[in-house]
Amino acid sequence: MTVTEQEITDYVARVRAALADLPPSQRDELTEDLADHLTEVAAEAEGTLVERLGEPETYAAEMRAAAGAAPGSGRNLDQRVATAVVRVRSRLHALDTRLGPPLGYATASDFLRLLRPGWWVLRGYLAAMLVTVISTGGSFGLLPRFGGELLAGLIMLVGFLLVSIWIGRRSGRLARWPRSAVQVGSAVLVVFAFAALMQAEDRMRYGDYGYDQTSVDSQYDRIRDVFVYDSEGRLVENARLFDQNGNPIRLGYPDCLQGAYVKQTLRAYPYCPEQAPFAPRAPGGPIPSEPPTAVPGVTTTPDPTSTPDPTTTPTPTGTATGGPPAGPTATGEPTPTATS
Structure with a gap:
């Protein structure tokens, strides 16, 4: 069985976790050439590193004794954290190995490496959309906008795509802290992508209602x-x-x-x-409708252009039905004439 690079990395990590109680300078000195030594051991014969060198904790105790370092009096916080990290990495490695064959590769990581260019493009797009949400106060669509301007958003998208591809091609040569910053930023973009998908799904559902x-x-x-x-x-x-x-x-x-x-x-x-x-x-x-309000002393003149309501029966002016005349009638009285 050939020893993989991941197995060497995990072995070194477990050794460093077992030496976590030592001062950082002394621990770095003891494990400085450990990876190269393990690579030489792996190339000499078949078998895993654990089969040939023993458990990493035992190997770390031997290194401690050879250097004359005081044995650890207990597991401090750094050592417990390092041990937990190594344990998680080991489980992830086992899961990676188990998921590889169904995808047609030795490990799932080999399959995911083929998708890295696509992730570089997607990462640039998500970064542009995150800036869109920040610059527009939370509103966004399918295309990025900077301050609500589509042209500025497209220019920003092109810039982010180029930067993301450039970082992706050189991620293997980045130092520890820049690489960690890129990983944290990628995790933030993934969380943002899931949140945006959930919001878009809610918009579609309630938009139909x-x-x-x-x-x-x-x-x-x-x-x-x-x-x-x-x-x-x-x-x-x-x-x-x-x-x-x-x-x-x-x-x-x-x-x-x-x-x-x-x-x-x-x-x-x-x-x-x-x-x-x-x-x-x-x-x-x-x-x-509301009845009109009568104003005292004002006589309403009917509009001659209006059309009378056929449902209303007109009443003759000056005649009271079933009663005496509306006013006195003068008979036989001469009409005075003005004489110049």
Whole structure:
């Protein structure tokens, strides 16, 4: 069995974890050439390092004794952390080896290495979208924008793609701290990607219900339903509202409907006609209106161009039905004439 580079790395890590109680300078001195030594041992014969050299902790005790270092009096915090890290790495390595054959490779890492160029491109895109969210106050779409400007966002995207590819091609030659910074940044972008996907999925779900508020101001955020009346006071059902650009205006929450949050249908207004604030006028019924207010001393003159209501019966002027004349009638009295 050939010793892999990962096995050598894990062995060195376990040895350093066993020597974690020593001063850092002394520990680095003892393990400085350990990786090269293990590579030479692995090239001499078959077998794992544990089979040939023993457990890393035993090998570390031998190194400690050969250097005359005091044996560890106990496991300090650094040693416990280092041991935990080594244990996690060992389990990940075992999982990597187990998942490799189903993918057609010795390890899953060999398969993932083929996807690195795609990840470099995706990382640059996610970085541009993260800047978009920060610069626009949380709103974003499929394309990045810088401060709401699409052209600036596309220029930013190209720049991030080039930087991400450049870092990816040189990640193996980066020092420890720059490499750790790149790994932390990549983890942040992955978390951001999952959060953005969840938000986009919520938008699609509730967008089908028509609950998202589009083309409205904050003063409408508490509207539960919309009732539309025509010019004759009749309630309009199955009404839909649009803005000047043809975008639907969606308001309210159909709380009165059972299963409204399950059915993915876009309902028209009103959601609940039985809850209309004003009683709708029946077809052919009178139009509700307020009576005119009479002003003392002012005589209303009818409009000669108006059309009389056929349902109203006119009453002759100056004649009271079933009673005496409306006023006295002069008979036989001469009419005085003005004489010049």
